[in-house]
Structure formats: structure tokens, C-alpha cells
Amino acid sequence: MLNISANNKVPLGEIERFSTVRYLTTRPHHKMLNRIIIGLCILAVIILFLPWTQNISGTGFVTTLTPDQRPQTIHNAIPGRIEKWYVREGDFVKKGDTILFLSEIKEDYFDPNLVENTKQQVDAKRNALQSYDSKVGALESQAVALSREKDLKLQQARNKIKQSLLKVKSDSIDLEAVKTQLRIATTQFDRSVKLNKDGLKPLTDVEEKRLKLQESQAKIITQENKLLTAKNELINAQVEINRITAEYSEKISKSNSDKFTALSSQYDTEAQVNKLENQYVNYSIRNGLYYITAPQDGYVNRALQSGIGETVKEGTALVSIMPAGYDIAVETYVNPIDLPLLKKGDEVRVWFDGWPTIVFSGWPGMSYGTFGGRIVAIENFISPNGKYRILIAPDPKQAPWPKQLSIGAGTQTIALLDTVPVWFEIWRTLNGFPPNYYQANESDTAKEKAKK
Incomplete structure (x- = not known):
């Protein structure tokens, strides 16, 4: 029934008497398909020898370059009772402006004189x-x-x-x-x-x-x-x-x-x-200390305590302030295996959440919507998430970062390393090897620059 037996085998000459078989055997598409396959193979071989920039990827968020420019909470130095608020959320305050007033709750200090x-x-x-x-x-x-x-x-x-x-x-x-x-x-x-x-x-x-x-x-x-x-x-x-x-x-x-x-x-x-x-x-x-004042110019983000007559202990967070002036930076995290490959001054490509981006990690010149940065600080102690913290500042030699960025926005980063052929990168990835650990000597780097 399955025509497996050799006794039921039909000769080829008898099949060619059908017109459909004769049409299919004379079609040229299989020749074109062979050409396409051969062309794709040649293209793949060419791509294997193209230059590929090794990189280290990481994720993080937008922050500020110095600690005094980051969002901060204002605490009270003495216990007291909230008597009056002088600001609302979103207000701009200058350094020394009064935010709220506390009254005394300890009997040792009740005497007004x-x-x-x-x-x-x-x-x-x-x-x-x-x-x-x-x-x-x-x-x-x-x-x-x-x-x-x-x-x-x-x-x-x-x-x-x-x-x-x-x-x-x-x-x-x-x-x-x-x-x-x-x-x-x-x-x-x-x-x-x-x-x-x-x-x-x-x-x-x-x-x-x-x-x-x-x-x-x-x-x-x-x-x-x-x-x-x-x-x-x-x-x-x-x-x-x-x-x-x-x-x-x-x-x-x-x-x-x-x-x-x-x-x-x-x-x-x-x-x-x-x-x-x-x-x-x-x-x-x-x-x-009864008057809580702003430590610097900024915006009142959020009142962490509310109401009138509420009693607060000393050291309680009362209000959150975002400084008005700050130098933007990116805080990203990399795996421990990649930490020895990074040093201060290395070039990094950054893209931000909410900005249109087309990224080719190995070809930074073809990436769209990414911004240049430089590593300014490397943390030497591992973070709670099991990675090491890297601080990145804008590269003054490249396009400036968007002014519309807000502190805390998500980011992704690519630290650029050595340039190698694509086949070498595929071979390294398949074998689980880290990126190239070897750094060129200063004399070799100077010679290469002279040749260029």
C-alpha cells in the first residue's frame, strides 16, 4: 500500500510522459535558489572578517555627579510638634528658606524666657x-x-x-x-x-x-x-x-x-x-532648630510628614528636596568578571529609557540615539545586587546629553573595549571566554597613532 516494495517501482521514463512532471523538471527556480544560498554563504564569510568592537553591557539609572547634588531628605535635629508648613510640594525654595516650624515638647525647654x-x-x-x-x-x-x-x-x-x-x-x-x-x-x-x-x-x-x-x-x-x-x-x-x-x-x-x-x-x-x-x-x-530650613536651592519633591500637631522624633525625615542645579551622570552596574577590564577614562555608550534608539553593540558608529560618556569612578566593593557600581559622566568631546533627562530614569550602557574580527568574537562567546584582557603598551599605542 505504501509502494515500498521494489515490485511496484514505476520507471522514470513513464513519469515524464505526464505534462506536470515535465513542467516541474524544466523550471529555473532551483538554480536561483542555489545562487542565493551561495551568495549568502559568501556574505557570511565576509561578515566573519568584519571588525567587531568588544563591549561590556550594563544597566543603571540617571544620577548626579556629586553627592550634594542628589535628592536628599531633610531631618529634624530635635523632637517637636509640627505647628506650621510654609511650602507645598513642587515649590522652589532657596537656601535658608523656612519649610516648617516645630514647637517644643520637652518640659525642660518649655520656659519661653x-x-x-x-x-x-x-x-x-x-x-x-x-x-x-x-x-x-x-x-x-x-x-x-x-x-x-x-x-x-x-x-x-x-x-x-x-x-x-x-x-x-x-x-x-x-x-x-x-x-x-x-x-x-x-x-x-x-x-x-x-x-x-x-x-x-x-x-x-x-x-x-x-x-x-x-x-x-x-x-x-x-x-x-x-x-x-x-x-x-x-x-x-x-x-x-x-x-x-x-x-x-x-x-x-x-x-x-x-x-x-x-x-x-x-x-x-x-x-x-x-x-x-x-x-x-x-x-x-x-x-x-525649631525652624526647618532648606539646605540649598531646590524643589520640594514630597512632604514625608503631614498635618498640624503631629509629633516627630529627632532624626525623622520630614521632606524630600531635589537640588536645582546639578551635573548629570549615569550610575551603572557591571558583572565582577568584567571589572578588571574597566578603568577611569574609558569610553562608554549610553542610551536612556524613552529615547528612540537603534543599538548595534559591536558597531557603535552605526548605533542611533546613543550618547557618549566617560568613566569617572569605579567602586571597589561589590553592591548588594552582586555587581560593581560604575559612575559615568558626559563626554565633553561628543554630543551633549538631553536636558530633559530626569534623575532616576533608567539607562543602559556599553563600555567599548578592543576591536576584533567577528569570527573571533563568535568563537570567544561560544567558548565562554571573557573579552580581551590584554592591553596594548603605551609605546605600541603611540606607534599606532603615528601610523594613523
Whole structure:
């Protein structure tokens, strides 16, 4: 039934007797098809030897070149309650313009005259500090005066000692003179007694000599008393020096003790003044934090807190602002295997979402709707998405990027590498090899530029 058996085979000559078979065998289309196939093969071989630019593709979004130009949120530094909004979403604000006003919610700062009262406390403590300073100066002057008075008293006591020494010496000499007179009187008395016994002197002369002897004996006792009195005065003068030294040392020590007490109080008051000044400055700054102001010129994107009377903690995001002036850039991500092939200054082609684009990754000259860029920063730490972040800025040597681009718009990028034949790129892709790792030396690059 399937005409598989050789017994049912129809000879070719019998088939050609049909007109349809004869028409089909004489048609020229199969010859044209063969030519087309041969031409396509030749074209494919030619294409294999065309230059192909190796590239690294990535996806990202539009951002700004510097961090201070990117969208930012404004936070409150102190807790408070929202009392009034001064802006609406979409408004343009200048640096320093008030966005909203917060009122105080902590009981330590409810006093409306807190700053003025703290200022008065600072002034009072400063006056007390000046008083302690004056007291220290007075005590220092008192100690100096006591030291001078001590020196004078000691000098006076030393002079008195010298006087006592001289008086002791004088009394000692007088005592020796009296002793000499006593010896002379004794000798004269003995001689008068002897002469009287011999009948050579009268009794009156003996009595006269006895009277002189008694007078000399009385003088020597008196002179000894004077000498002892002078020695006692000398001892008293020496004791007076010790008393003066001890007395004025006590007075000076007490004065110094009072001075050090005043200094201690002065330093304590100075610390209190510094503390109060710190509180005064803090309160003054806190009063300025009730008004949330714009850090730079920009547009209010979104109010993250709403309503009046809502309580917010410190560090709460209140409003989002987009800076008015910024330098546009592209933030893209590449695979870790491609990171060693990139360096600062490499050329990159970028196309943006919403812009008509025809891209031939290997032939950048034939791509339509792409814009030139240069790598300005390469992140050395992997991102949470498992790729490395690359920052691209516009290439000043090529067409400028569209001004209508908005921050956050999606982008795709192609980093251009070496130029190789198409067959080499197909072979590399089929084998899973990375793009060309080898970089030309500077001398070779210079020679190639010279040849061109």
C-alpha cells in the first residue's frame, strides 16, 4: 500500500510522459535558489572578517555627579510638634528658606524666657568670678604685706639682740671693773688694818677703807644683777625672734590658705560659668532648630510628614528636596568578571529609557540615539545586587546629553573595549571566554597613532 516494495517501482521514463512532471523538471527556480544560498554563504564569510568592537553591557539609572547634588531628605535635629508648613510640594525654595516650624515638647525647654534667664545666670556667675578674683588679689597683697612686716619685725628683733649682746658685754666689763675695785678695796683694807695694828694708820682710815670695801661688795652684787638682767633680755630677744617667726608664719599661712580657698572657689565658679555658657549657646542654637530650613536651592519633591500637631522624633525625615542645579551622570552596574577590564577614562555608550534608539553593540558608529560618556569612578566593593557600581559622566568631546533627562530614569550602557574580527568574537562567546584582557603598551599605542 505504501509502494515500498521494489515490485511496484514505476520507471522514470513513464513519469515524464505526464505534462506536470515535465513542467516541474524544466523550471529555473532551483538554480536561483542555489545562487542565493551561495551568495549568502559568501556574505557570511565576509561578515566573519568584519571588525567587531568588544563591549561590556550594563544597566543603571540617571544620577548626579556629586553627592550634594542628589535628592536628599531633610531631618529634624530635635523632637517637636509640627505647628506650621510654609511650602507645598513642587515649590522652589532657596537656601535658608523656612519649610516648617516645630514647637517644643520637652518640659525642660518649655520656659519661653529660658535663654534670657540662662544669660542672667551667666552674668551673675561672671560677677562672682570677678569677686573671687579680687579676693585672691587682696589676699595676695595681704600675704606680701605680712611678709614685709615679718621682715621688719625680725630686723627689729635682731637689732634688739645686738643691743642685748652689747649690754651683756658692757655689764660684763663693768662687773670685771667692780671686781677689780673690790680686790683693790680689799687689799687697801687689809693694808690699813695691818698699818693700824702697827700704829702707822689711824682707826678712821681703817673705817674708811672698810666702808669702801663694803661699797665695792655692794656694787659687785648690783653689777651681777645687771649682767643677769642683760642676759635675760638677750634670751628674751632671741625668743622674740622665734615668736615673730611663728606668729607671722601662722598669719601668712592663714592668708595663703584663704587665698587657695578663694582660688578653689574661683575655679569652681569658672567651671560653672563655662557650663552655663555652654547651656546658653545650646539653648540659643536649639531655638534656631525649631525652624526647618532648606539646605540649598531646590524643589520640594514630597512632604514625608503631614498635618498640624503631629509629633516627630529627632532624626525623622520630614521632606524630600531635589537640588536645582546639578551635573548629570549615569550610575551603572557591571558583572565582577568584567571589572578588571574597566578603568577611569574609558569610553562608554549610553542610551536612556524613552529615547528612540537603534543599538548595534559591536558597531557603535552605526548605533542611533546613543550618547557618549566617560568613566569617572569605579567602586571597589561589590553592591548588594552582586555587581560593581560604575559612575559615568558626559563626554565633553561628543554630543551633549538631553536636558530633559530626569534623575532616576533608567539607562543602559556599553563600555567599548578592543576591536576584533567577528569570527573571533563568535568563537570567544561560544567558548565562554571573557573579552580581551590584554592591553596594548603605551609605546605600541603611540606607534599606532603615528601610523594613523
